[in-house]
């Protein structure tokens with residue numbers, strides 16, 4: 001899944017706001033050894049293909065996925081609400097493999113045993 005995205009500025013988008021990270025704190029162990037610009041295990045985003053020095057890995061269900069930003073991670077990993085089709089970025093609700101963003105959506109689809117605290 002590699003949708004075309006305008007990511008030309010992706011590599012510089014966060015340059016101004018971040019601390020000059022020496023160790024790449026978002027990276028997994030061993031992915032970055034701390035030496036400036038010494039990029040050993042390349043983190044190429046699975047979604048957009050951006051090769052970003054401060055990318056990060058996500059370990060889920062025994063697999064490891066690499067991303068350059070949280071948005072790309074959500075694009076690939078976040079479940080989709082069965083009712084409204086939004087990406088579930090919060091806790092969400094799950095019933096028998098069906099995902100919903102909220103109890104309202106679950107009820108709309110006939111799943112009544114789910115309830116969240118803000119229904």
Ligand SMILES: [Zn+2]
Nearest residue numbers: 045048068072
């Ligand atoms: Zn990406």
Ligand SMILES: [Zn+2]
Nearest residue numbers: 081084101105
């Ligand atoms: Zn929903």
